[in-house]
Amino acid sequence: PKCTTQVISGSRSLCGGLREVIAPMLELGLSAQRIYQDLVAGHGFGGSYAKNNALKGRQFATLGEQNAHLLHWEEQVADKRVHGTTRRQVTAVFEEERKALGPLPASVYESYQEGRCRVQRDSFVEVAKAYYEAPPEFIGR
Numbered sequence: 001p002k003c004t005t006q007v008i009s010g011s012r013s014l015c016g017g018l019r020e021v022i023a024p025m026l027e028l029g030l031s032a033q034r035i036y037q038d039l040v041a042g043h044g045f046g047g048s049y050a051k052n053n054a055l056k057g058r059q060f061a062t063l064g065e066q067n068a069h070l071l072h073w074e075e076q077v078a079d080k081r082v083h084g085t086t087r088r089q090v091t092a093v094f095e096e097e098r099k100a101l102g103p104l105p106a107s108v109y110e111s112y113q114e115g116r117c118r119v120q121r122d123s124f125v126e127v128a129k130a131y132y133e134a135p136p137e138f139i140g141r
Contacts, residue, residue, distance in 0.1 A: 021039070054070055054074075054077070054078070055070075078090065079091040079094075113127075115127070118140070118141065119134045119140065119141055120139070121140075123136050123139055
C-alpha cells in the first residue's frame with residue numbers, strides 16, 4: 001500500500017488512522033522507506049500482519065500475563081490499525097457491521113452431518129453438490 005508522507009491539514013491520506021503515528025516521524029526527518037518499515041514492524045501495516053503480531057519474540061510467566069498483554073495489544077494496536085485491504089480502521093468497520101450481527105445461538109449447533117456415500121473411482125465423494133477427496137483405499141466402498 002502506498003501512503004502519502006505529506007501531512008497537511010485537510011489532506012486525504014490512504015493511511016488515515018496512522019496520521020498521528022506518521023506525523024512525528026516526519027518531524028524527525030525520517031525517510032519514507034524508514035517510516036514504512038516502522039509501520040510494518042510496529043503496526044502490521046502493509047506486510048505480514050501475522051508475522052509481526054503481539055506475541056513475536058515475547059515470553060510470559062503466566063497465561064494471565066499473556067492474556068493481559070493481548071487484551072491491551074488488541075485495544076491499543078490491532079483495533080486501531082488500518083486494514084491493508086480495505087484501508088479502513090478495523091474498529092470503525094466492526095462498529096458498522098455490529099448492527100447486522102444477531103445474537104449467538106443459545107446452544108451449540110451441529111457443524112457436521114452424517115450420511116452414507118460411495119467413494120467414486122477418482123477417490124471423490126459428492127456431498128450436497130460439493131466434492132471431497134477420500135483416501136484411495138475407500139474407492140468403491
